[in-house]
Amino acid sequence: MHRTEDRPVILADPHARAWSPETARLRFREGLAGPTAGVAAGHTQANLIAVPADWAYDMLLFCQRNPKPCPVLDVTDAGSWTTVLADGADLRTDLPRYRVWRDGELVEEPTDVRAYWRDDLVAFLLGCSFTFEWALSTAGVPIRHVEQGRNVPMYVTGRQCRPAGRLRGPMVVSMRPVPPEHLGAAIRESSLLPAVHGGPVHCGDPAALGIEDLGRPDFGEPVAAAPDDIPVFWACGVTPQAAVMASRPPFALTHAPGQMFLTDARDEQYRVAGAG
Amino acid sequence: MHRTEDRPVILADPHARAWSPETARLRFREGLAGPTAGVAAGHTQANLIAVPADWAYDMLLFCQRNPKPCPVLDVTDAGSWTTVLADGADLRTDLPRYRVWRDGELVEEPTDVRAYWRDDLVAFLLGCSFTFEWALSTAGVPIRHVEQGRNVPMYVTGRQCRPAGRLRGPMVVSMRPVPPEHLGAAIRESSLLPAVHGGPVHCGDPAALGIEDLGRPDFGEPVAAAPDDIPVFWACGVTPQAAVMASRPPFALTHAPGQMFLTDARDEQYRVAGAG
Missing domain, CATH: 3.30.2040.10 (PSTPO5379-like domain)
Known part of the structure; x- marks a missing residue:
């Protein structure tokens, strides 16, 4: 498969640093793609990995056992594409670019995964170093x-x-x-x-x-x-994608590396309180 | 059921502060019971909750969604009574006192749960404020x-x-x-x-x-x-016990409040590095 190379969003639109997370999500929903470093500065970005419900326990346990690469910020209920981290967001459309995996193979890199969504998908949002x-x-x-x-x-x-x-x-x-x-x-x-x-x-x-x-x-x-x-x-939060490649679950959806989900959370709220 | 009131271990044996975690576990295995505040000082103590495998995903997700009361330190594989946190430990015998729950009701407070253990139990060890x-x-x-x-x-x-x-x-x-x-x-x-x-x-x-x-x-x-x-x-790590009472899973094993599992981990290793 041809790997898509997008320009950083900040280069495509210098105003992107000052966007609200909601504006960023809407622009991505409309089709804008690219790495999100610096976009909506000060707001928490997240890695996405969605797997079928019968793989969700293994994934959540994998994250618990590997908290440095896989710090869990939210887990959705099966089939739901909403998250407590972003009001009104749609996890199927609001990331710049996705990756679709079948049996551990990357098969597609679309900007919208509504056609791939399944009722049994559980989505994990993991912390991102852009924060x-x-x-x-x-x-x-x-x-x-x-x-x-x-x-x-x-x-x-x-x-x-x-x-x-x-x-x-x-x-x-x-x-x-x-x-x-x-x-x-x-x-x-x-x-x-x-x-x-x-x-x-x-x-x-x-x-x-x-x-x-x-x-x-x-x-x-x-x-x-x-x-x-x-x-x-x-x-790095791309670690679950390496686990997908190595472990070959029948199906998975992820973000494209560097092209993250913009949450409404502020970076400061993940800072250890009382320190400094 | 009569609630058991044990004396603090430190009162029963003033040397308990200087015990190694292994010594503490062996003493509890032999039958010593009581609140463990101050025992094997500097070593990390943990809350225990074990549930049948078909409840494990709900429990792990409950912990992820409520990280302040339920910070997960380790999760065992189903049926296993060992943990990476303590070499040679047996989770069925090495806590001072346990609680046995059926359908959300506290039915027993033994000092050994080998007779209650099941092949499908998944044990969660959660951080404890004694740390x-x-x-x-x-x-x-x-x-x-x-x-x-x-x-x-x-x-x-x-x-x-x-x-x-x-x-x-x-x-x-x-x-x-x-x-x-x-x-x-x-x-x-x-x-x-x-x-x-x-x-x-x-x-x-x-x-x-x-x-x-x-x-x-x-x-x-x-x-x-x-x-x-x-x-x-x-x-507090007793929160999962309150969830057991409210949600009534068919079976659960927990520690008795204040009577914790002594791990080999040092408290310092859970301190945010680079701070202070």
Whole structure:
């Protein structure tokens, strides 16, 4: 299948940073597609994975057992396409782009999945690292991929997640190059957001995670680093897609990597209260 | 049924504070019973609830939707009485005292549940507020019920949890009287432990939670407060027992309130990293 490459939404419309989440969802419903880093800044973005009800327990347990890559923000009731995280949203239409999976194979990347929806689908919305980019940015940490107008690079690692029932697979990470003088702030600020992956899983040599070439990410786009930058790796919400590939449930719907669901929640509400 | 009142373990054996978790589990396996506040200090204690596999998804979703009262630390595979949180532990024997529930009614409070165990039971271990007592104590906050050698008082509130499938019920809270000058530390330190209930759900007037009389807790024992103390309420891992009473699954096993499972985990590992 041809993989679709969309331009970042922020490049397509510079006003997207100031959109309300509702405006963003409506624009995506109308067909706009692209990576959502920086869109509706300050509002929480979420990964989507929907599986048939008879796989829902395995998926929820997989998330519980792997909370860094899979921090659950909401789970819908079977067949429902609404969520408590966004008033009036339709999970079948309001993401920029989706992926349709059959038996672990990616078969389609549509911008609307109403034709694929099933009455037995349970949708999981998982925290996304775009959320802590707001906190990092506020703390003065440069976000290279946003500066360069690219999707964040993501890599399949050699680390296996803890299996749950029929689900298993490797951990996927996102990578941001961080100048050494900002490393402390990057670790501290993301650690205070445990609901959106929390602190990094690794800093430095990518080989420690089994990543051979930072220039060839498995998802997203490569990002240019300054000479002194240290690569910092955070657990990534694309991990359930790697579990789908490895475990081959008969059917699944997900977001396209980097093209997230915009919730009405504010990033601050996931920050550990009382800290700082 | 006659409710069993055990003495706190710390009163029965003053050395219990310095026990290893393994020693504590062995003593409980031999039949010692009582509230475990302060036992094997610095090690993480956990609430237990085990339900038949066909109720496990509802329970896991209930926990996900109510993370403050029900922070999941581990979920066993059906029928298994072992956990990754404690090497060599047997969940059927190693808690001081259990509760056996049939159709939402408490029918027995044994110190060993091997005779009640079923091949389809899935056990949930949930974070316990005894964990943050260590952090509060280290920060200089007096823990009144420990000073007074009593079980912590717990109350059923008027706040309903978000339902999940067939499970619903009110939130249960534990209460600690805190001197005003220690309130900031109590809130900050517990907030940094989101895996064990996190920050308080309420401070001050108990009527705001629908609690009529602090002197008559629903579980545990009343605690004496100093004149200026402010009652501080944290979400409590007895909440699933209130859900069992309200939702009447055919069978469930739980710990007896205050009589927890001692894990090998250290309290510090649940503290939000990078903070403070």
